[in-house]
Amino acid sequence: MGTDIAGFLEYRALRDGQEPSWCAAQDLGSLYGTRDYDAFGCLFGVRNYANFRPLAAGRGMPTDVSAAVGARFAQLAEWYGEDGFHSITWITWAEVAAVEWDEPAEKPDRRLHEYHRTPNGLRMTGKSRWNPAFAEAVGLERGETREWPEGSEWLVGDTLYRSVTMRRRDAVTETGEWQSVWTAMRALAAQHGDDSVRLVVWFDD
Known part of the structure; x- marks a missing residue:
């Protein structure tokens, strides 16, 4: 809701x-x-x-x-x-x-920012607290979330997951x-x- x-x-x-x-x-x-x-x-x-x-x-x-x-x-x-x-x-x-x-925010976003690789570079596609593809890649249990340091990022297939502090x-x-x-x-x-x-x-x- x-x-x-x-x-x-x-x-x-x-x-x-x-x-x-x-x-x-x-x-x-x-x-x-x-x-x-x-x-x-x-x-x-x-x-x-x-x-x-x-x-x-x-x-x-x-x-x-x-x-x-x-x-x-x-x-x-x-x-x-x-x-x-x-x-x-x-x-x-x-x-x-x-x-x-x-x-800036006081801490990085609790959601990882997601970017898709395209021929023209990275394109932001969304934000999520839990993503099954990312969880499998880094060994998270279903529904488990963590706080990640600012700037941490992982490339999983064509999707880049990044920890971002917003302004x-x-x-x-x-x-x-x-x-x-x-x-x-x-x-x-x-x-x-x-x-x-x-x-x-x-x-x-």
């Missing part, structure tokens, strides 16, 4: 002369519709196979969440049950804007779907301020 993300963009603004309050801006689903565990791990510590130091993990629902987002989440919880969601958290645009995208920009790429989220947050921040724009998210399996 896979893990999916949902959430909302919010901004904080003055309302009728009262104290600033958070308002719902846009459903995350209108901007981002991919299941990407590397990004989930890098940003929020969910399915963090790549061993990143998460930017914003486990913060829970903001105590001052906007009325619209709070009501929407309550509605979903009623439909799917209180245990239907997990890893609720949030991150501000100020935090995203300050990210060092070249920062944040490998998980959240400059041309990937998260860029539409960042663009929307950046536009809101230009009007309301970097600390007054945030993304509230939750996950379901």
Whole structure:
């Protein structure tokens, strides 16, 4: 069973002369519709196979969440049950804007990166924690996994298996779907301020 993300963009603004309050801006689903565990791990510590130091993990629902987002989440919880969601958290645009995208993960990826030999060189074909061909070649029992030093690699047939330490920009790429989220947050921040724009998210399996 896979893990999916949902959430909302919010901004904080003055309302009728009262104290600033958070308002719902846009459903995350209108901007981002991919299941990407590397990004989930890098940003929020969910399915963090790549061993990143998460930017914003486990913060829970903001105590001052906007009325619209709070009501929407309550509605979903009623439909799917209180245990239907997990890893609720949030991150501000100020935090995203300050990210060092070249920062490496804390340890090599728990999955070996797989490359296929072609006449034009190596082509990445996937990542896996356990592969039967690789396991047989190195003598692993069925389902057994190990941590391998950075740069370790094995050529099995036409497939190269390599232990890789990812960088944040490998998980959240400059041309990937998260860029539409960042663009929307950046536009809101230009009007309301970097600390007054945030993304509230939750996950379901």
